[in-house]
Amino acid sequence: LEDEEARALAAAFGHSRIVEARRAIVREEDPPGGIVFLLEGQAVRHKFLESGRRQILSVMIPGDACDLGVALLEARDHSISTLGECVVSQVTDASLVQLSARYPKVRAALRWATLVEESIAREWLLNVGQRQAPSAMAHLFCEMYYRLRAIGQTQDLSFELAMTQGELGEAVAISTVHVNRCLQELRARKLLSFADKRVTILDLQKLEVFGEFVRTYLHLESRYSAVVPAL
Amino acid sequence: LEDEEARALAAAFGHSRIVEARRAIVREEDPPGGIVFLLEGQAVRHKFLESGRRQILSVMIPGDACDLGVALLEARDHSISTLGECVVSQVTDASLVQLSARYPKVRAALRWATLVEESIAREWLLNVGQRQAPSAMAHLFCEMYYRLRAIGQTQDLSFELAMTQGELGEAVAISTVHVNRCLQELRARKLLSFADKRVTILDLQKLEVFGEFVRTYLHLESRYSAVVPAL
DNA sequence: CGCCGCCTTGACCACCATCAAGTGGAGTGG
DNA sequence: CCACTCCACTTGATGGTGGTCAAGGCGGCG
Numbered sequence A, B: 001l002e003d004e005e006a007r008a009l010a011a012a013f014g015h016s017r018i019v020e021a022r023r024a025i026v027r028e029e030d031p032p033g034g035i036v037f038l039l040e041g042q043a044v045r046h047k048f049l050e051s052g053r054r055q056i057l058s059v060m061i062p063g064d065a066c067d068l069g070v071a072l073l074e075a076r077d078h079s080i081s082t083l084g085e086c087v088v089s090q091v092t093d094a095s096l097v098q099l100s101a102r103y104p105k106v107r108a109a110l111r112w113a114t115l116v117e118e119s120i121a122r123e124w125l126l127n128v129g130q131r132q133a134p135s136a137m138a139h140l141f142c143e144m145y146y147r148l149r150a151i152g153q154t155q156d157l158s159f160e161l162a163m164t165q166g167e168l169g170e171a172v173a174i175s176t177v178h179v180n181r182c183l184q185e186l187r188a189r190k191l192l193s194f195a196d197k198r199v200t201i202l203d204l205q206k207l208e209v210f211g212e213f214v215r216t217y218l219h220l221e222s223r224y225s226a227v228v229p230a231l
Numbered sequence C: 001c002g003c004c005g006c007c008t009t010g011a012c013c014a015c016c017a018t019c020a021a022g023t024g025g026a027g028t029g030g
Numbered sequence D: 001c002c003a004c005t006c007c008a009c010t011t012g013a014t015g016g017t018g019g020t021c022a023a024g025g026c027g028g029c030g
Helices: A003-012 A091-104 A103-132 A135-152 A165-172 A176-190 A204-210 B003-012 B094-102 B104-130 B133-150 B165-172 B176-188 B202-208
Strands: A016-019 A024-026 A033-038 A043-048 A054-060 A080-081 A086-089 A159-160 A192-195 A199-200 B016-020 B022-026 B035-040 B043-047 B054-060 B077-080 B087-089 B158-160 B192-195 B196-203
Touching: A003 A091, A003 A103, A024 A033, A043 A165, A043 B104, A054 A103, A054 B003, A080 A204, A086 A091, A086 B016, A086 B087, A091 A103, A103 A135, A103 B043, A103 B054, A103 B104, A103 B196, A135 A159, A135 A165, A135 A176, A135 A192, A135 A204, A165 A176, A176 A192, A204 B003, B003 B094, B003 B104, B022 B035, B054 B165, B077 B094, B087 B094, B094 B104, B104 B133, B133 B158, B133 B165, B133 B176, B133 B192, B133 B196, B165 B176
Parallel strands: none
Antiparallel strands: A016 A086, A024 A080, A033 A086, A043 A054, A043 A080, A159 A199, A192 A199, B016 B087, B022 B077, B035 B087, B043 B054, B043 B077, B158 B196, B192 B196
16 A cells, blocks of 8 residues: 555544453444454454353454445454453544545455455365364464564564464364363474463474465465555 | 446457367466456366375356466466366456556456355355365255356256366365265265266255355355356 | 265263362451 | 452363265166
């Protein structure tokens, strides 16, 4: 995006508000309308089952948009909740439509963001369906590492991940107890350690191999990748 | 879409070609470029694991587009293969860009289609991660029933589904052997039967309850839903 | 006929869920 | 300052869902 476009987009943001930890940002039942951007903190998309269990569909980090497209779909199909405390900002549908009409590149960037989300969702399906629990967790950690690094939120091979072991389990579809055992295995293999909501990768290359992680699906090398996180 | 737009879109299709059963339409390694529409037959998106196992990400039916957005992403992250014999038609990126610029509604419709795909992908994650195998299969059958019904490819409560039991297993992430047992259970519960690539639903309501199926995620009631299948 | 792919069935076993109990730190109130 | 609670994490025991292996049946096709 050129300067002008970036400014126009920034101007479209309403005032930002703070959402406390572990609270809903948008609920499935909420009426569509208005798009929320996550400016600071971490959040998750999730869906509930009748049994009360839930599946975390993706982890959102600063720069991610909550609802690209709900306006078009006319109904939500999932909820979004914060992990830690977050700062979010709302953009009205109307101003987004205006922006898109005026700046095709803004539209392209938003579209690009949706497509990357979709790509990540597909990879999660592999993770949940095909990989063994320890590998799936390794894969998740790799993903978070690269995404957070892209927005400058890593320190060397370490980064903050505001999830409990229970939430990790909801992301890879295993029980809390098993998450704990998998973490111990990863630690024992000297791949990574996780404590106090902080991940420290001990051997990135081995971790990637173990999790069968190939980063192309994140599309970090695309020409748009530098754009959206800058939001 | 108005008549004019529909005609313009139809005109953009190159000549259609026939692809035999169980062949790749686009491979992950293929260079991006050109969008393929599925006109007849059924196909699947899928991704391979190093072990050779694969996960089916979604089932494609007539009217679905293969690659909305690869042009933007600049790299594919999955492959698409036919199930039975298919008829596909190619649209060049260039003519799609032209069309989108000229007819905003076409662009909106394509965007809508991507969003629905994403919604379906999210629901599959629930299916694979949280539901027991028999319920997950029930859910998949419900989804296919409603999607096929929307394009007029059902006969009462029965429809063709060109998948083997092995492929069903790759879709819900269970083994072929277990698929077989689940099908027997569904049959024993008098919910549905599947033979010769044909699904016959015996009790739709009970099947939906059993699979915890709620059809909102398919967004069939959206004002765009009548448009895209008409492609 | 014989091969091959798909379905079917049985036996066995592993991954992971569930249950249960216990640890330890953070926050609260007496 | 010390109970007390609460929550996340930890660990052990047990069992079930579903994987793997192996063999056999059945239909289609060269």
